[in-house]
Amino acid sequence: MRHIVNREQEQAWNGYEGTYWATHQARWDGVNAGFDEPLLAAAEIAEGDRVLDVGCGTGHTTRLAARRAGGGRALGLDLSAPMLDRARESVRREALGQVTFERADVQVHPFAPGAFDVAISRFAVMFFADPVAAFTNIGRALRPGGRIAFVCPTEPGRTEWLLAVQGLRDLLPVGSLGAPGGPGMFSLADPADVRGVLSRAGYESVGTARIEAYGTWGRDATDAAGFLLGSGPGRHLLGQVDEDVRDRARRRLVDLLRPHEREGALRLRTTALLVTARRPG
Template identity: 60%
Template sequence: MHGIANTAQAQAWNGHEGSHWAAHQDRWDAVNAGFDQPLLAAAAIEPGARVLDIGCGAGTTTQLAARAAAPGHALGLDLSAPMLERARRRAARDGIPHISFEHGDAQVHRLAPGAFDVAISRFGIMFFDDPAAAFANIATALRPGGRIAFLSAADPEGNQWLQAFTALDDILPVRGFGAPGAPGMFSLADAGTAIALLTEAGFQGVRAERVEAYGIWGRDAQEAGDFLLDSGPGRHLLGQVGPDTQDRARSRLVEWLRPYETAGSLRLRSVAWLLTATRMG
Protein backbone atom coordinates (compact mmCIF):
# COMPACT_ATOMS: atom_id res chain seq x y z
CA MET A 1 0.00 0.00 0.00
CA HIS A 2 1.44 3.37 -1.02
CA GLY A 3 -0.02 5.69 1.60
CA ILE A 4 -3.54 6.78 2.51
CA ALA A 5 -4.91 10.27 2.02
CA ASN A 6 -8.60 9.49 2.56
CA THR A 7 -8.15 8.73 6.27
CA ALA A 8 -11.78 9.00 7.39
CA GLN A 9 -12.96 6.45 4.83
CA ALA A 10 -9.97 4.21 5.54
CA GLN A 11 -10.98 4.14 9.19
CA ALA A 12 -14.60 3.32 8.35
CA TRP A 13 -13.86 0.59 5.80
CA ASN A 14 -11.26 -1.05 8.01
CA GLY A 15 -13.67 -0.97 10.94
CA HIS A 16 -17.25 -2.16 11.30
CA GLU A 17 -18.33 -1.05 7.83
CA GLY A 18 -15.68 -3.10 6.04
CA SER A 19 -16.13 -6.11 8.32
CA HIS A 20 -19.91 -5.98 7.84
CA TRP A 21 -19.60 -5.88 4.04
CA ALA A 22 -17.03 -8.69 4.06
CA ALA A 23 -19.16 -10.89 6.32
CA HIS A 24 -22.34 -10.23 4.32
CA GLN A 25 -20.91 -9.96 0.80
CA ASP A 26 -23.46 -12.35 -0.66
CA ARG A 27 -26.27 -10.19 0.67
CA TRP A 28 -24.71 -6.95 -0.60
CA ASP A 29 -24.27 -8.61 -3.98
CA ALA A 30 -27.98 -9.45 -3.94
CA VAL A 31 -28.68 -5.77 -3.30
CA ASN A 32 -26.44 -4.49 -6.11
CA ALA A 33 -26.32 -7.30 -8.69
CA GLY A 34 -28.96 -5.69 -10.87
CA PHE A 35 -26.41 -3.05 -11.85
CA ASP A 36 -23.76 -5.52 -13.04
CA GLN A 37 -25.13 -6.01 -16.55
CA PRO A 38 -25.35 -2.30 -17.46
CA LEU A 39 -21.92 -1.70 -15.92
CA LEU A 40 -20.24 -4.49 -17.90
CA ALA A 41 -22.07 -3.58 -21.09
CA ALA A 42 -20.81 -0.01 -20.81
CA ALA A 43 -17.27 -1.16 -19.99
CA ALA A 44 -17.17 -3.33 -23.15
CA ILE A 45 -14.27 -5.39 -21.79
CA GLU A 46 -12.55 -7.31 -24.58
CA PRO A 47 -10.47 -10.51 -24.35
CA GLY A 48 -6.92 -9.61 -23.38
CA ALA A 49 -7.90 -6.32 -21.75
CA ARG A 50 -6.25 -4.95 -18.62
CA VAL A 51 -8.97 -3.82 -16.20
CA LEU A 52 -8.79 -1.68 -13.06
CA ASP A 53 -11.68 -2.06 -10.58
CA ILE A 54 -11.91 0.96 -8.24
CA GLY A 55 -13.37 0.30 -4.80
CA CYS A 56 -13.61 -3.38 -5.65
CA GLY A 57 -14.76 -4.47 -2.19
CA ALA A 58 -14.92 -8.24 -1.86
CA GLY A 59 -14.13 -8.65 -5.54
CA THR A 60 -17.38 -9.64 -7.24
CA THR A 61 -17.03 -7.10 -10.04
CA THR A 62 -13.30 -7.82 -10.30
CA GLN A 63 -14.13 -11.48 -10.93
CA LEU A 64 -16.67 -10.52 -13.58
CA ALA A 65 -14.09 -8.29 -15.23
CA ALA A 66 -11.39 -10.97 -15.10
CA ARG A 67 -13.68 -13.49 -16.79
CA ALA A 68 -14.58 -10.99 -19.52
CA ALA A 69 -10.94 -9.97 -20.02
CA ALA A 70 -9.43 -13.48 -20.15
CA PRO A 71 -6.64 -14.02 -21.04
CA GLY A 72 -6.12 -10.44 -19.86
CA HIS A 73 -5.98 -9.30 -16.26
CA ALA A 74 -8.16 -7.53 -13.67
CA LEU A 75 -6.79 -5.63 -10.67
CA GLY A 76 -9.07 -4.72 -7.78
CA LEU A 77 -8.12 -1.70 -5.65
CA ASP A 78 -9.74 -0.94 -2.31
CA LEU A 79 -9.13 0.76 1.05
CA SER A 80 -10.66 -2.08 3.07
CA ALA A 81 -8.36 -4.84 4.29
CA PRO A 82 -11.26 -7.05 5.53
CA MET A 83 -12.98 -6.89 2.15
CA LEU A 84 -9.78 -7.55 0.22
CA GLU A 85 -9.06 -10.59 2.36
CA ARG A 86 -12.48 -11.92 1.41
CA ALA A 87 -11.85 -11.03 -2.25
CA ARG A 88 -8.59 -12.97 -2.39
CA ARG A 89 -10.12 -16.03 -0.69
CA ARG A 90 -13.08 -16.04 -3.07
CA ALA A 91 -10.90 -15.69 -6.17
CA ALA A 92 -8.70 -18.58 -5.01
CA ARG A 93 -11.74 -20.71 -4.16
CA ASP A 94 -13.37 -20.01 -7.51
CA GLY A 95 -10.16 -20.64 -9.44
CA ILE A 96 -10.19 -17.26 -11.17
CA PRO A 97 -6.90 -16.72 -13.06
CA HIS A 98 -5.41 -13.39 -14.10
CA ILE A 99 -6.80 -11.51 -11.10
CA SER A 100 -5.09 -9.61 -8.30
CA PHE A 101 -5.94 -7.18 -5.53
CA GLU A 102 -4.12 -4.23 -4.00
CA HIS A 103 -4.81 -2.38 -0.76
CA GLY A 104 -4.70 1.34 -1.47
CA ASP A 105 -6.33 4.73 -1.79
CA ALA A 106 -7.25 5.58 -5.39
CA GLN A 107 -6.47 9.23 -4.68
CA VAL A 108 -2.75 8.55 -4.23
CA HIS A 109 -2.06 4.88 -4.96
CA ARG A 110 0.80 4.41 -7.41
CA LEU A 111 -0.51 2.90 -10.61
CA ALA A 112 1.71 2.41 -13.62
CA PRO A 113 0.97 5.08 -16.25
CA GLY A 114 -1.07 3.77 -19.16
CA ALA A 115 -1.23 0.29 -17.65
CA PHE A 116 -4.98 -0.28 -18.10
CA ASP A 117 -7.44 -0.38 -20.98
CA VAL A 118 -10.60 -0.05 -18.88
CA ALA A 119 -11.47 1.20 -15.39
CA ILE A 120 -14.73 0.18 -13.73
CA SER A 121 -16.41 0.81 -10.41
CA ARG A 122 -19.66 -0.37 -8.86
CA PHE A 123 -20.39 2.30 -6.26
CA GLY A 124 -16.75 2.73 -5.25
CA ILE A 125 -16.19 6.31 -6.42
CA MET A 126 -18.52 8.29 -4.14
CA PHE A 127 -16.38 8.19 -1.02
CA PHE A 128 -13.31 10.14 -2.12
CA ASP A 129 -12.57 13.21 0.01
CA ASP A 130 -10.61 14.53 -3.00
CA PRO A 131 -12.41 13.22 -6.10
CA ALA A 132 -10.39 15.46 -8.43
CA ALA A 133 -7.16 13.79 -7.27
CA ALA A 134 -8.67 10.32 -7.52
CA PHE A 135 -10.03 10.77 -11.04
CA ALA A 136 -6.76 12.34 -12.22
CA ASN A 137 -4.83 9.37 -10.80
CA ILE A 138 -7.18 6.91 -12.52
CA ALA A 139 -6.86 8.82 -15.80
CA THR A 140 -3.06 8.56 -15.64
CA ALA A 141 -3.33 4.81 -15.13
CA LEU A 142 -5.36 4.40 -18.34
CA ARG A 143 -3.84 4.29 -21.79
CA PRO A 144 -4.88 7.09 -24.17
CA GLY A 145 -8.35 6.18 -25.39
CA GLY A 146 -8.91 3.91 -22.40
CA ARG A 147 -12.50 3.69 -21.16
CA ILE A 148 -14.23 4.15 -17.84
CA ALA A 149 -17.59 2.82 -16.68
CA PHE A 150 -18.49 3.97 -13.17
CA LEU A 151 -21.66 3.65 -11.12
CA SER A 152 -22.48 6.27 -8.48
CA ALA A 153 -25.63 6.70 -6.42
CA ALA A 154 -28.13 9.09 -8.02
CA ASP A 155 -30.90 11.19 -6.49
CA PRO A 156 -31.55 10.07 -2.90
CA GLU A 157 -35.34 10.22 -3.24
CA GLY A 158 -35.19 7.55 -5.96
CA ASN A 159 -33.62 5.02 -3.58
CA GLN A 160 -36.27 3.16 -1.64
CA TRP A 161 -33.86 2.02 1.09
CA LEU A 162 -33.26 5.69 1.88
CA GLN A 163 -36.99 6.38 1.77
CA ALA A 164 -37.27 3.69 4.46
CA PHE A 165 -34.88 5.60 6.70
CA THR A 166 -36.63 8.89 5.94
CA ALA A 167 -39.87 7.38 7.24
CA LEU A 168 -38.19 7.31 10.65
CA ASP A 169 -37.35 11.02 10.75
CA ASP A 170 -39.59 11.64 13.77
CA ILE A 171 -37.76 8.88 15.68
CA LEU A 172 -34.15 9.00 14.44
CA PRO A 173 -31.94 12.01 13.50
CA VAL A 174 -32.39 11.38 9.79
CA ARG A 175 -32.67 15.03 8.68
CA GLY A 176 -29.84 15.92 6.30
CA PHE A 177 -28.79 12.30 5.89
CA GLY A 178 -28.15 11.52 2.22
CA ALA A 179 -27.96 15.14 1.10
CA PRO A 180 -26.56 15.36 -2.45
CA GLY A 181 -23.02 16.68 -2.56
CA ALA A 182 -22.25 15.86 1.08
CA PRO A 183 -19.33 13.50 1.72
CA GLY A 184 -20.38 9.90 1.39
CA MET A 185 -22.71 7.86 -0.75
CA PHE A 186 -24.49 10.78 -2.44
CA SER A 187 -21.46 13.00 -3.04
CA LEU A 188 -21.91 12.56 -6.81
CA ALA A 189 -25.71 12.46 -6.89
CA ASP A 190 -25.62 15.56 -9.08
CA ALA A 191 -24.59 14.29 -12.51
CA GLY A 192 -23.23 17.69 -13.50
CA THR A 193 -20.73 17.56 -10.66
CA ALA A 194 -19.50 14.13 -11.71
CA ILE A 195 -19.23 15.13 -15.38
CA ALA A 196 -17.25 18.27 -14.51
CA LEU A 197 -14.84 16.37 -12.27
CA LEU A 198 -14.18 13.70 -14.88
CA THR A 199 -13.71 16.26 -17.64
CA GLU A 200 -11.23 18.21 -15.54
CA ALA A 201 -9.36 14.98 -14.80
CA GLY A 202 -8.64 14.40 -18.48
CA PHE A 203 -11.61 12.44 -19.78
CA GLN A 204 -13.60 13.24 -22.90
CA GLY A 205 -17.08 12.35 -24.09
CA VAL A 206 -18.29 12.10 -20.49
CA ARG A 207 -21.88 10.88 -20.28
CA ALA A 208 -24.20 10.20 -17.36
CA GLU A 209 -27.08 7.76 -17.90
CA ARG A 210 -29.63 7.24 -15.14
CA VAL A 211 -30.17 3.55 -14.46
CA GLU A 212 -32.21 1.71 -11.87
CA ALA A 213 -32.34 -1.81 -10.49
CA TYR A 214 -34.20 -3.73 -7.84
CA GLY A 215 -32.12 -5.44 -5.17
CA ILE A 216 -33.02 -8.16 -2.69
CA TRP A 217 -32.59 -6.89 0.88
CA GLY A 218 -33.87 -9.96 2.69
CA ARG A 219 -36.43 -12.74 2.76
CA ASP A 220 -39.01 -10.58 4.51
CA ALA A 221 -39.49 -7.22 6.18
CA GLN A 222 -38.00 -8.33 9.49
CA GLU A 223 -34.80 -9.64 7.93
CA ALA A 224 -34.46 -6.65 5.61
CA GLY A 225 -35.06 -4.21 8.46
CA ASP A 226 -32.43 -5.85 10.63
CA PHE A 227 -29.98 -5.79 7.73
CA LEU A 228 -30.60 -2.11 7.01
CA LEU A 229 -30.16 -1.12 10.65
CA ASP A 230 -26.96 -3.16 10.98
CA SER A 231 -25.44 -1.40 7.95
CA GLY A 232 -23.21 1.63 8.42
CA PRO A 233 -25.99 4.23 8.02
CA GLY A 234 -28.33 2.28 10.28
CA ARG A 235 -25.77 1.86 13.05
CA HIS A 236 -24.88 5.56 12.80
CA LEU A 237 -28.52 6.57 13.29
CA LEU A 238 -29.28 4.06 16.05
CA GLY A 239 -26.13 5.03 17.93
CA GLN A 240 -27.57 8.48 18.57
CA VAL A 241 -30.65 7.30 20.48
CA GLY A 242 -31.45 5.10 23.46
CA PRO A 243 -32.65 1.46 23.52
CA ASP A 244 -36.37 2.27 23.73
CA THR A 245 -36.16 4.58 20.72
CA GLN A 246 -34.12 1.98 18.85
CA ASP A 247 -36.90 -0.56 19.42
CA ARG A 248 -39.53 1.91 18.14
CA ALA A 249 -37.44 2.57 15.05
CA ARG A 250 -37.04 -1.15 14.32
CA SER A 251 -40.78 -1.75 14.60
CA ARG A 252 -41.62 1.24 12.41
CA LEU A 253 -39.09 0.20 9.77
CA VAL A 254 -40.42 -3.35 9.57
CA GLU A 255 -43.97 -2.08 9.10
CA TRP A 256 -42.82 0.36 6.39
CA LEU A 257 -41.10 -2.48 4.53
CA ARG A 258 -43.94 -5.01 4.65
CA PRO A 259 -45.65 -3.87 1.41
CA TYR A 260 -42.43 -4.71 -0.47
CA GLU A 261 -42.47 -8.39 0.49
CA THR A 262 -43.10 -10.64 -2.49
CA ALA A 263 -42.49 -14.32 -3.31
CA GLY A 264 -40.09 -14.98 -0.47
CA SER A 265 -37.96 -11.86 -0.88
CA LEU A 266 -38.06 -8.15 -0.22
CA ARG A 267 -36.97 -6.00 -3.15
CA LEU A 268 -36.23 -2.27 -3.16
CA ARG A 269 -35.39 0.03 -6.07
CA SER A 270 -32.08 1.86 -6.27
CA VAL A 271 -31.08 4.47 -8.84
CA ALA A 272 -27.61 5.32 -10.09
CA TRP A 273 -25.64 7.32 -12.63
CA LEU A 274 -23.73 5.21 -15.11
CA LEU A 275 -20.78 7.41 -15.99
CA THR A 276 -18.84 6.65 -19.17
CA ALA A 277 -15.94 8.41 -20.90
CA THR A 278 -12.58 7.85 -22.53
CA ARG A 279 -9.19 9.16 -21.56
CA MET A 280 -7.95 11.97 -23.76
CA GLY A 281 -5.19 10.90 -26.14
Protein backbone atom coordinates (compact mmCIF):
# COMPACT_ATOMS: atom_id res chain seq x y z
CA MET A 1 0.00 0.00 0.00
CA ARG A 2 1.24 3.49 -0.87
CA HIS A 3 1.18 6.66 1.22
CA ILE A 4 -1.76 7.27 3.59
CA VAL A 5 -2.79 10.70 4.86
CA ASN A 6 -6.18 9.81 6.33
CA ARG A 7 -4.72 8.03 9.37
CA GLU A 8 -7.80 8.26 11.59
CA GLN A 9 -10.02 6.48 9.07
CA GLU A 10 -7.27 4.01 8.20
CA GLN A 11 -7.08 2.96 11.85
CA ALA A 12 -10.87 2.76 12.25
CA TRP A 13 -11.47 0.64 9.16
CA ASN A 14 -8.62 -1.73 9.93
CA GLY A 15 -9.80 -2.15 13.50
CA TYR A 16 -13.17 -3.00 14.99
CA GLU A 17 -15.29 -1.16 12.44
CA GLY A 18 -13.72 -2.79 9.38
CA THR A 19 -13.91 -6.23 10.96
CA TYR A 20 -17.55 -5.69 11.93
CA TRP A 21 -18.51 -4.69 8.37
CA ALA A 22 -16.55 -7.59 6.88
CA THR A 23 -18.15 -10.09 9.26
CA HIS A 24 -21.65 -8.75 8.50
CA GLN A 25 -21.09 -8.24 4.78
CA ALA A 26 -24.42 -9.65 3.61
CA ARG A 27 -26.33 -7.79 6.29
CA TRP A 28 -24.86 -4.39 5.38
CA ASP A 29 -25.59 -5.07 1.73
CA GLY A 30 -29.20 -5.74 2.74
CA VAL A 31 -29.32 -2.43 4.57
CA ASN A 32 -28.01 -0.44 1.59
CA ALA A 33 -29.15 -2.47 -1.42
CA GLY A 34 -32.00 -0.08 -2.22
CA PHE A 35 -29.45 2.51 -3.35
CA ASP A 36 -27.62 0.23 -5.80
CA GLU A 37 -29.89 0.69 -8.80
CA PRO A 38 -30.24 4.49 -8.47
CA LEU A 39 -26.46 4.81 -8.12
CA LEU A 40 -25.61 2.58 -11.08
CA ALA A 41 -28.27 4.16 -13.28
CA ALA A 42 -26.96 7.64 -12.48
CA ALA A 43 -23.41 6.50 -13.32
CA GLU A 44 -24.58 5.48 -16.81
CA ILE A 45 -22.14 2.56 -16.94
CA ALA A 46 -21.88 1.24 -20.48
CA GLU A 47 -20.35 -1.81 -22.14
CA GLY A 48 -16.57 -1.62 -22.01
CA ASP A 49 -16.39 1.13 -19.38
CA ARG A 50 -13.51 1.29 -16.93
CA VAL A 51 -15.06 1.82 -13.48
CA LEU A 52 -13.45 3.08 -10.27
CA ASP A 53 -15.33 2.24 -7.04
CA VAL A 54 -14.23 4.60 -4.27
CA GLY A 55 -14.46 3.22 -0.73
CA CYS A 56 -15.68 -0.08 -2.15
CA GLY A 57 -15.77 -1.93 1.19
CA THR A 58 -16.57 -5.59 0.61
CA GLY A 59 -16.98 -4.98 -3.12
CA HIS A 60 -20.72 -5.41 -3.68
CA THR A 61 -21.07 -2.28 -5.82
CA THR A 62 -17.77 -3.03 -7.60
CA ARG A 63 -19.09 -6.39 -8.75
CA LEU A 64 -22.42 -4.92 -9.84
CA ALA A 65 -20.62 -2.22 -11.83
CA ALA A 66 -18.33 -4.78 -13.49
CA ARG A 67 -21.31 -6.79 -14.69
CA ARG A 68 -22.81 -3.66 -16.26
CA ALA A 69 -19.50 -2.82 -17.90
CA GLY A 70 -19.37 -6.28 -19.50
CA GLY A 71 -16.07 -6.33 -21.39
CA GLY A 72 -14.77 -3.41 -19.33
CA ARG A 73 -13.17 -3.61 -15.91
CA ALA A 74 -13.71 -2.37 -12.36
CA LEU A 75 -11.21 -1.41 -9.66
CA GLY A 76 -12.34 -1.11 -6.05
CA LEU A 77 -10.28 0.97 -3.64
CA ASP A 78 -10.63 1.02 0.13
CA LEU A 79 -8.56 1.60 3.27
CA SER A 80 -9.89 -1.52 5.02
CA ALA A 81 -7.88 -4.73 4.70
CA PRO A 82 -10.58 -6.90 6.38
CA MET A 83 -13.25 -5.66 4.00
CA LEU A 84 -11.03 -6.08 0.94
CA ASP A 85 -10.28 -9.66 1.98
CA ARG A 86 -14.00 -10.38 1.84
CA ALA A 87 -14.28 -8.53 -1.49
CA ARG A 88 -11.58 -10.71 -3.05
CA GLU A 89 -13.24 -13.86 -1.71
CA SER A 90 -16.49 -12.88 -3.43
CA VAL A 91 -14.73 -12.15 -6.72
CA ARG A 92 -13.01 -15.55 -6.67
CA ARG A 93 -16.28 -17.29 -5.87
CA GLU A 94 -18.12 -15.47 -8.66
CA ALA A 95 -15.22 -15.79 -11.15
CA LEU A 96 -15.21 -12.10 -12.05
CA GLY A 97 -11.82 -11.77 -13.66
CA GLN A 98 -12.44 -8.16 -14.70
CA VAL A 99 -12.61 -6.99 -11.05
CA THR A 100 -9.59 -6.06 -8.93
CA PHE A 101 -9.16 -4.44 -5.54
CA GLU A 102 -6.44 -2.35 -3.97
CA ARG A 103 -5.91 -0.94 -0.49
CA ALA A 104 -5.30 2.76 -0.99
CA ASP A 105 -6.01 6.28 0.24
CA VAL A 106 -7.94 7.82 -2.64
CA GLN A 107 -6.87 11.32 -1.62
CA VAL A 108 -3.24 10.66 -2.58
CA HIS A 109 -3.28 7.48 -4.68
CA PRO A 110 -1.14 7.93 -7.85
CA PHE A 111 -3.78 7.14 -10.47
CA ALA A 112 -2.78 7.01 -14.10
CA PRO A 113 -4.35 10.10 -15.72
CA GLY A 114 -7.58 9.34 -17.57
CA ALA A 115 -7.53 5.68 -16.57
CA PHE A 116 -11.29 5.46 -15.90
CA ASP A 117 -14.54 6.38 -17.63
CA VAL A 118 -16.63 6.58 -14.48
CA ALA A 119 -16.22 6.65 -10.69
CA ILE A 120 -18.88 5.51 -8.22
CA SER A 121 -19.23 5.34 -4.46
CA ARG A 122 -21.93 4.16 -2.06
CA PHE A 123 -21.74 5.79 1.38
CA ALA A 124 -17.94 6.20 1.49
CA VAL A 125 -16.94 9.68 0.34
CA MET A 126 -17.98 11.42 3.59
CA PHE A 127 -14.80 10.46 5.43
CA PHE A 128 -12.10 12.14 3.34
CA ALA A 129 -9.59 14.12 5.40
CA ASP A 130 -9.55 16.73 2.61
CA PRO A 131 -12.61 16.35 0.33
CA VAL A 132 -11.44 18.82 -2.30
CA ALA A 133 -8.05 17.10 -2.60
CA ALA A 134 -9.69 13.67 -2.77
CA PHE A 135 -12.22 14.59 -5.45
CA THR A 136 -9.51 16.42 -7.40
CA ASN A 137 -7.42 13.27 -7.40
CA ILE A 138 -10.39 11.17 -8.53
CA GLY A 139 -10.97 13.71 -11.30
CA ARG A 140 -7.42 13.23 -12.57
CA ALA A 141 -8.14 9.51 -12.83
CA LEU A 142 -11.15 10.16 -15.09
CA ARG A 143 -10.84 10.68 -18.82
CA PRO A 144 -11.98 14.07 -20.17
CA GLY A 145 -15.77 14.02 -19.98
CA GLY A 146 -15.68 11.16 -17.46
CA ARG A 147 -18.44 10.83 -14.90
CA ILE A 148 -18.75 10.49 -11.14
CA ALA A 149 -21.82 9.35 -9.22
CA PHE A 150 -22.07 8.76 -5.49
CA VAL A 151 -24.53 8.36 -2.65
CA CYS A 152 -23.95 9.94 0.76
CA PRO A 153 -26.08 10.65 3.86
CA THR A 154 -28.15 13.81 3.85
CA GLU A 155 -29.74 15.52 6.87
CA PRO A 156 -30.87 12.87 9.40
CA GLY A 157 -34.48 13.97 9.85
CA ARG A 158 -35.95 11.40 7.42
CA THR A 159 -33.60 8.49 8.14
CA GLU A 160 -35.37 6.13 10.51
CA TRP A 161 -32.38 4.42 12.14
CA LEU A 162 -30.97 7.84 13.02
CA LEU A 163 -34.31 8.99 14.38
CA ALA A 164 -34.41 5.89 16.58
CA VAL A 165 -30.90 6.55 17.87
CA GLN A 166 -31.79 10.18 18.57
CA GLY A 167 -34.53 8.83 20.81
CA LEU A 168 -31.70 7.79 23.14
CA ARG A 169 -30.24 11.29 23.48
CA ASP A 170 -31.04 11.54 27.19
CA LEU A 171 -29.07 8.29 27.74
CA LEU A 172 -26.27 8.40 25.16
CA PRO A 173 -24.17 11.26 23.67
CA VAL A 174 -25.75 10.95 20.25
CA GLY A 175 -24.48 14.40 19.24
CA SER A 176 -21.03 12.86 18.87
CA LEU A 177 -22.21 11.11 15.68
CA GLY A 178 -21.85 14.47 13.94
CA ALA A 179 -24.03 17.12 12.33
CA PRO A 180 -24.61 18.26 8.75
CA GLY A 181 -21.53 20.08 7.48
CA GLY A 182 -19.29 18.78 10.25
CA PRO A 183 -16.64 16.11 9.93
CA GLY A 184 -17.67 12.47 9.58
CA MET A 185 -20.89 10.87 8.43
CA PHE A 186 -22.71 14.10 7.56
CA SER A 187 -19.82 16.09 6.09
CA LEU A 188 -21.53 16.19 2.67
CA ALA A 189 -25.13 16.28 3.88
CA ASP A 190 -25.82 19.78 2.52
CA PRO A 191 -26.31 19.86 -1.27
CA ALA A 192 -24.81 23.36 -1.45
CA ASP A 193 -21.66 22.13 0.32
CA VAL A 194 -21.38 19.19 -2.09
CA ARG A 195 -21.70 21.45 -5.11
CA GLY A 196 -19.03 23.76 -3.68
CA VAL A 197 -16.60 20.92 -2.99
CA LEU A 198 -16.99 19.40 -6.45
CA SER A 199 -16.75 22.77 -8.19
CA ARG A 200 -13.51 23.56 -6.37
CA ALA A 201 -12.27 20.09 -7.33
CA GLY A 202 -12.76 20.92 -11.01
CA TYR A 203 -16.05 19.18 -11.89
CA GLU A 204 -18.91 20.58 -13.91
CA SER A 205 -22.60 19.75 -14.40
CA VAL A 206 -22.94 18.92 -10.70
CA GLY A 207 -26.36 17.53 -9.83
CA THR A 208 -27.84 16.58 -6.46
CA ALA A 209 -31.09 14.78 -5.68
CA ARG A 210 -32.55 13.37 -2.46
CA ILE A 211 -33.51 9.72 -2.76
CA GLU A 212 -34.98 7.22 -0.30
CA ALA A 213 -34.76 3.46 0.10
CA TYR A 214 -35.80 0.89 2.67
CA GLY A 215 -33.26 -1.57 4.00
CA THR A 216 -33.59 -4.73 6.10
CA TRP A 217 -31.87 -4.28 9.48
CA GLY A 218 -32.84 -7.54 11.14
CA ARG A 219 -35.45 -10.20 11.81
CA ASP A 220 -37.17 -8.11 14.47
CA ALA A 221 -36.57 -5.14 16.77
CA THR A 222 -34.31 -7.05 19.16
CA ASP A 223 -32.15 -8.37 16.35
CA ALA A 224 -31.92 -4.98 14.62
CA ALA A 225 -31.11 -3.13 17.85
CA GLY A 226 -28.27 -5.54 18.59
CA PHE A 227 -26.89 -5.14 15.07
CA LEU A 228 -27.11 -1.35 15.18
CA LEU A 229 -25.53 -1.01 18.62
CA GLY A 230 -22.79 -3.46 17.65
CA SER A 231 -21.67 -1.24 14.76
CA GLY A 232 -18.86 1.26 15.19
CA PRO A 233 -21.10 4.28 15.98
CA GLY A 234 -23.28 2.22 18.35
CA ARG A 235 -20.28 0.77 20.14
CA HIS A 236 -18.79 4.28 20.43
CA LEU A 237 -21.96 5.58 22.11
CA LEU A 238 -22.31 2.65 24.51
CA GLY A 239 -18.66 2.89 25.48
CA GLN A 240 -19.22 6.31 27.01
CA VAL A 241 -21.77 5.25 29.65
CA ASP A 242 -21.93 2.64 32.43
CA GLU A 243 -23.52 -0.79 32.14
CA ASP A 244 -26.85 0.20 33.68
CA VAL A 245 -27.34 2.99 31.14
CA ARG A 246 -26.25 0.69 28.32
CA ASP A 247 -28.96 -1.80 29.30
CA ARG A 248 -31.60 0.94 29.42
CA ALA A 249 -30.51 2.23 26.03
CA ARG A 250 -30.74 -1.25 24.48
CA ARG A 251 -34.23 -1.81 25.87
CA ARG A 252 -35.47 1.57 24.70
CA LEU A 253 -34.02 1.13 21.21
CA VAL A 254 -35.89 -2.16 20.88
CA ASP A 255 -39.11 -0.34 21.83
CA LEU A 256 -38.42 2.46 19.34
CA LEU A 257 -37.79 -0.02 16.52
CA ARG A 258 -40.73 -2.30 17.29
CA PRO A 259 -43.26 -0.36 15.12
CA HIS A 260 -41.11 -1.09 12.06
CA GLU A 261 -41.50 -4.88 12.26
CA ARG A 262 -43.32 -6.30 9.25
CA GLU A 263 -43.72 -9.93 8.12
CA GLY A 264 -40.62 -11.36 9.74
CA ALA A 265 -38.27 -8.45 9.06
CA LEU A 266 -37.46 -5.01 10.38
CA ARG A 267 -37.11 -2.48 7.58
CA LEU A 268 -36.08 1.16 7.94
CA ARG A 269 -36.11 4.07 5.51
CA THR A 270 -32.86 5.89 4.75
CA THR A 271 -32.73 9.24 2.95
CA ALA A 272 -29.57 10.03 1.01
CA LEU A 273 -28.11 12.45 -1.50
CA LEU A 274 -27.42 11.15 -5.01
CA VAL A 275 -24.70 13.28 -6.59
CA THR A 276 -23.53 13.31 -10.21
CA ALA A 277 -20.87 15.38 -11.97
CA ARG A 278 -18.51 15.31 -14.94
CA ARG A 279 -14.90 16.08 -15.60
CA PRO A 280 -14.61 18.86 -18.22
CA GLY A 281 -13.53 17.85 -21.70
